[in-house]
Amino acid sequence: MSTASPKGLFISFEGIDGAGKSSHIAGLAQAFRDQGRVVTLTREPGGTPLAEKLRALMLHDAMDPLTEALIAFAARRDHLVQVIEPALARGEVVISDRFTDATFAYQGAGRGFDWNQLSVLERMAQTGTALQADLVSSFMREPDMTLWFDLPAEVAAVRLATARVPDRFEAQPGEFFARVAQGYAQRAEAAPQRFVRVDANTCREAVWEQIAQAVVAKGWLSSAAESKA
Numbered sequence: 001m002s003t004a005s006p007k008g009l010f011i012s013f014e015g016i017d018g019a020g021k022s023s024h025i026a027g028l029a030q031a032f033r034d035q036g037r038v039v040t041l042t043r044e045p046g047g048t049p050l051a052e053k054l055r056a057l058m059l060h061d062a063m064d065p066l067t068e069a070l071i072a073f074a075a076r077r078d079h080l081v082q083v084i085e086p087a088l089a090r091g092e093v094v095i096s097d098r099f100t101d102a103t104f105a106y107q108g109a110g111r112g113f114d115w116n117q118l119s120v121l122e123r124m125a126q127t128g129t130a131l132q133a134d135l136v137s138s139f140m141r142e143p144d145m146t147l148w149f150d151l152p153a154e155v156a157a158v159r160l161a162t163a164r165v166p167d168r169f170e171a172q173p174g175e176f177f178a179r180v181a182q183g184y185a186q187r188a189e190a191a192p193q194r195f196v197r198v199d200a201n202t203c204r205e206a207v208w209e210q211i212a213q214a215v216v217a218k219g220w221l222s223s224a225a226e227s228k229a
């Protein structure tokens, strides 16, 4: 029997607040575990003790868009170094509730922070973190797949109205989320090989089918996962 560990996989979930991500993240993790993979389930901002402190600041304290973006990337750097890269080096599946696309969508498109400057910060924060010897030092870590839950802002607002007490982002008006949704669309258009658009404006079962299909099509899960809605 081969003892070689499988290749690490990095999958992010993205979309505006209320798009329905949380309802499926645990399901995808379980599908991988059912097929013998070790899964690290994590989130941004957060995922380490330091990054969780930064998350609390971001979600509850008023600040300008540059401060918000710098905190998001500081938290991300710590998360990459402490959690994501070690897990990938061990051959695990890392599933993160949000990653850098959220910074482009929320701080970029939502708050109006300069997209090119975000790209500079992205490169700084996500380069030089990889532990694998075969990755050159200029390698920038990005997810292998981003499942983008696409949902009109007005539908998400209806879902959130009864779901939970809003944080600093969820309390934003509808126009903010329309801009954030547009930001995600722009990121998806720029990286079609990484992004999978999930039509989130449908029932949970149909959303799961789209997720399972995408992961099965990559050969990362066997088709048994597709019937687990």
Ligand SMILES: Nc1ncnc2c1ncn2[C@@H]1O[C@H](COP(=O)(O)OP(=O)(O)O)[C@@H](O)[C@H]1O
Residues within 6 Å of the ligand: 015, 016, 017, 018, 019, 020, 021, 022, 023, 024, 159, 160, 162, 163, 200, 202, 203, 204, 207
């Ligand atoms: N496909 C769906 N159809 C209708 N409501 C949904 C669907 N998926 C999730 N919801 C509900 O919408 C709300 C937001 O879902 P959640 O998974 O917390 O979104 P997110 O994690 O993307 O912010 C919750 O009340 C959840 O039960």
Ligand SMILES: Cc1cn([C@H]2C[C@H](O)[C@@H](COP(=O)(O)OP(=O)(O)O)O2)c(=O)[nH]c1=O
Residues within 6 Å of the ligand: 017, 022, 043, 044, 045, 059, 072, 097, 098, 099, 100, 102, 103, 104, 106, 107, 167, 169, 170
């Ligand atoms: C990762 C990230 C999240 N965010 C925002 C998006 C969300 O409104 C919030 C936290 O995300 P999330 O964990 O989806 O919130 P919840 O626990 O309420 O489901 O942080 C940014 O503004 N920039 C970022 O870089």
